[in-house]
Amino acid sequence: MHKKFAGTIALLTIGLLSQAQKVKLAPIFADAEKQTQVMLTSVAETRGGNTELVSPRTLENGKLKLVPAKDWTSGFFAGELWMLYAFTHKPEWKTNATDFTAREEKEKLNGGTHDMGFKIYCSYGTGYQLTKDAAYKEVIIQSAKTLSTRFNPKVGCIRSWDHHKEQWGYPVIIDNMMNLELLFAATRLTGDSSFYKIAVSHANTTMKNHFRADYSSYHVVDYDTVTGNVVKKNTHQGYADESAWARGQGWALYGYTMCYRETKNIVYLRQAEKVAKFILTHPNLPADKIPYWDFNAPGIPNEPRDASAAAVIASGLYELAKYSKNKKEYLTVANTILQNLTNNYRSPIGENKGFILLHSTGSKPANSEVDVPLNYGDYYYLEALLRSK
Known part of the structure; x- marks a missing residue:
């Protein structure tokens, strides 16, 4: 079985034990099926003939x-x-x-x-x-x-965006950690180690330059392609350059957990654990463990939540629990997130064009996709559910 699904589908049969109450998958997936049927109809109606x-x-x-x-x-x-x-x-x-x-x-x-x-x-x-x-x-x-x-050997990273060239010369965003899984897979499928080496270089460079002393992550790091040096560190979707954008912290947690799975380099496991500690001990993490869109958003508790960030974090924690001595803590929190997403953040059946989760935040600074369903929220929610067993 493929390694990623050793961390997802295979968990259905492996079974992880936790003291926290776990959600019952069968009825949740039955609801997800009903919603997705609604979505398929909605897509066909909206798409029309536009392929x-x-x-x-x-x-x-x-x-x-x-x-x-x-x-x-x-x-x-x-x-x-x-x-x-x-x-x-x-x-x-x-x-x-x-x-x-x-x-x-x-x-x-x-x-x-x-x-x-x-x-x-x-x-x-x-x-x-x-x-x-x-x-x-x-x-x-x-x-x-x-x-x-898109990999630059001098920088040691894959370039993220080609847009906003007036703002960044060579931007690398924390989200890009999630794209390394494709490279690891390609090395497994071909035997060509070049993909693996690029992924490792990107993970190492990001680990060196994206994280603060408390293991929160910057969103964007801009590099000089001549020297490979960092030019600046700022944000595009978070509240401020020095704030902790919630989904970005989720990408970091999930990304370094995945890198440990693929390489067995203990450094990545320790990084994932430190990111998890930042998230789970943050004073602004709500009791239901569904984060505000940014951990440092100024209007907390009157700020939008990000269910998509919660789903990414839960999925990452379920996998991290497989490798870490902190297994019990991670499972307890992941179970809590899933329970609360399931009980309080799901769409009623037949509504919202078939999306499963509500109350995600795409880009609050741009006032874009605030308090709406997002497809990646649904994706990581289903993945977390599968990983929960």
Whole structure:
């Protein structure tokens, strides 16, 4: 079985014990199936004949927003469909997953973005783990080759954005840790170590430059491509340059846990544990463990929550519990997050065009996607549910 699913689907049979009450998966997945049926209908109605719109992303003014394959979030819905298939084994979910995955294929050659892991690994990678489809394998490998073209050896990182060139020369965002999983997979699938080496270099450089003394993470670090030195550290989606944007902390926790799984380098495990400590002991983490959009947002407790950040953190904690001596603590918190997301953050069945979770925050500074459903919130919620067993 593929290593990532040793941390997800396989946990259904392994079973992790915790003193905290765990959610019951069968009824939750039954509800998720009902909502996803609503979503499939909503997508068909909204898309019409526009084949360029491949995936649901969010709600805008109550209306479903679909995005093209080039959008960084385009692969999550296909991944959700694969996870429904993984849990239920129902052929209709495999059929739908195959359809939505195929719509992503052209992105394997899109070298203009770092989000290849989000787009291709969450769709094709999740599908490959379940099907071992040789065509999926080739898409994964080609996507890793494309992503590798964004690596600068002098900097030691993969470039994140090509936009805002007036603001950053070579920006690297903490989110980019999530795209390394694609590179690790490509080395396993090909035996070519170059992908692995790029991933390790990026993880090491990010570990050196993205973290403060308390192991909170900056959002954006800008590099000089001539010297490889850091130019500046700031934010694009957080409250302030020195604040701790909640989803960014989730990306860091999940990313270094994944790097430990793939390399068994103890340094990555320790980094993940320190990030977890920052998150779990922060005085502004609410009692229900669903973080505000930024740990330092000035209006707490009257600030929007970010259910997507909570889902990423829960999923990361479930995997980290497999490797860490702090297993019991991580499982307790992850179970608490899942319980509260399930009880208080889910959409009523049949509403919200079929999204599963409500109350996520995309970019508060831009007043974009604030207190709305987001497809990646649903993706990591389903993944956390699978990892919880």
